[in-house]
Amino acid sequence: MVSRPLASRTPHNSEPTNSSSPSRDGADDEENRLTQKFAAFRYLVPLTQNPDVLFLNAASAPPSNLVVHEAITKYSSDALYAADPHAAWRETREEARGLIARCINAENPRTLAFTRDTTEGLGGFVRALAGAAGFGKGDNVVLLDNEHPNMVFCWLALRESTGIEVRIVPTVERARREGRVRAVGMETLRPYVDARTRAVGISSVSFDAGQVHDVQGICAELRPRGVHVLADVSQHVGIARLDVREMGVSAAAFSLHKGLNCPTGVGALYVSPRAFAESGDLVPPVVNMAAVGNMRESLLVDVDQPVQYFPDARRFEHQNMSLVGVAAAAAFTRFYLEVLGPGDVEGYLYYLTGSLRRECEALGIRVVGPVERRERAPHICVLDLDAETWGPYLAGFWGARFTVNRLGIRVSFGFFNSVEDVRRFVRVLELGVERGLRV
Template identity: 20%
Template sequence: MNREDFPLLKKDIVYLDNGATTLKPKVVIDKMNKYYLEHTANIHRGDYDLATKTNELYDNVREIVREFVNCDYHEVIYTSGTTMSLNMVVFGYMRKHLKKGDEVLLNKGEHASNVLPWIKLSEEIGIVIKYVPLDKNYELTLDNIRKCVTKKTKVISLAHVSNVIGDVRDIKSIGKFCKEKNILFNVDGAQSVPHMKVDFKDSNIDFLSFSGHKMCGPTGIGILVGRKELLEDMDPIFLGGGMNNYFEEDGSYELKEVPTKFEAGTPPIAEVIGLGETIKYLMNLGIDKIHKYEVELKKYLLEQVKAIDNLIIYNKNSNSGILAFNIDGVFAQDTAVYLNHYNIAVRAGNHCTKLLKDEIGVKNTVRVSIYFYNNKEDIDILVKALKNNKDIFKVII
């Protein structure tokens, strides 16, 4: 879909590393350039026309995000990306409200940014991390979550779509369960928000994090959405200009209201404006269509690779555009280097999900991750290269 919107696709490249980052449509690039070329100004500080125009565009992005994920305007915080958002939740809210012995449920399919902050917090205040086992398809189910919940469980933290297996977790049911049990529900939306409708309120989410660059937007900008009453009781990690009402020599100070108190210093203004344009672009395209299209392409890919007998696939069943595999006996990086010879971009490695090896028994995989601008031709080129994999070492050495 909409390949013509992406200048980079005019080059002879098969881009299948969308789980890492996505290509940018021209409208988003133009919108950001316009800020630099026509209305550069800082926000919330200037009394001149340029600043007024910039303020208006900048503030309006919160409204666009609000509509996109269904939350309140004041629940939207600009961050640098999912990693920062998740760290804000752990060190701004959880550090203040959890105590020794409280249990947090994670699982081994989570990205580093939803594991390491918790490990650090556990080191600091003695919370207990429990890993919910994945099922036989390496997917996370509500049933398995239920089995791990105790009276001490205070938080369930998970990716809506995991970044290697690509299983879509049933956040609506999990959110309902969390609400009934009075458990905080923290959702990493980095791999889901770009691909499908995520409804913050309807899924009873307490915190939702996502990144601009994985959804056709700029790098360096992401979002944390938090329930307002939680945000009011959350500490900012960064303090500085723009987020305080006053501070005095005697050490007294007062911070601004939510969400401004979390946004110290000059933000990435062009990126915020670019993100707004990106979300408008995705809404026009129809966010509901994207996931369906990607799943169809993955099915097509699976059908085509059936005949390749030395391919080990780890996530045939997962309902997203992500395929994790290895060529039997070939190191993942060698496969990625081989595919690069055909201008095919994929990712090899552990994908920052370093605990998944305990579940799937292998440290490194090759990951194909599809987005809406990929087409059957991309898949055909990939399949052709994979079919010829007997030649792999002739090609790469």
């Protein structure tokens, strides 16, 4: 059976749409341009053609697409039929490294190491920095209380072995008091930073309510004082324009399965040349032959010679990485940079979330998080709805895919979403309100 396109259908269960939902009528020329541009790419994500699914969960992991599918198919074909495919795969790996370096405006491709995921990148840098800088009792690191658990655990794991203090900045209670989740800048951190602060760990875009923290402002004040800033940019890469040099971080880790639409199991770690210059010898916590610059072709290790690590992020890389993952990364990152366009992706996602925010306001549904565009992520809206009642209603009855978190119902968009998706979801919300679900 051939399904009609999602845009031509009413919400699941065949209830009528509402003409007062978000529309392109009255949209400015730029919004019309973006809407038309991204409508042409919707077919690349076959799940969007399923009338029983309304996918609004890109911040967790987007559905795959035909660009990635083609890259994986080619990889599989090479594995089946090529006598020695590894040479070509290694070339693809370096192509992907260069493309991702462009994506984040890194100094050069060698500032990037491929990792298994964000956690491996964060943990590798944290452990290496702790050893090189000699973290000890009396030193401290500053984190937010709503930071992603994987960032927090990387630092907590050092407390027993180094004696370092992990200082947690309380933002959750403040948000409860004020009824508003705010983005964080240096003013929030300043009371917790002192002469013994060695590092700050922070996400550039928060995973919970999509706050865009002022990492650049934090770096501008703390990096000249020798304080390292480690950023989790997983909710930033492939979603909005990112310039790690302008941001000024010591290092940044990210997965490739979110904004860059790759399979899980591959991420990247950026380490700035300045961080290497300031920290001495950053020895990775797990050392293998891919990290060593003076590895002999014979693979015999001369234990009497000093180990010469690569003088850049490549020392954090493992020999046996996900080559199928980096093949997907090369294909989609090129598509993102050269076809979709980072600025257009960012603008289009802001348009979708802006439309949803306006409609929610009209319905009396509060959107959690910053209001100002510069302080909120392009792709995330968290609706202040009771998960126990709204969750089953949205998922079971309407086929919506979203994330339930501590703040409510998190809705997140990707390049494949459409204005019609917003219309359809708003109508679902209207029907829920009409049925008496609590707002």
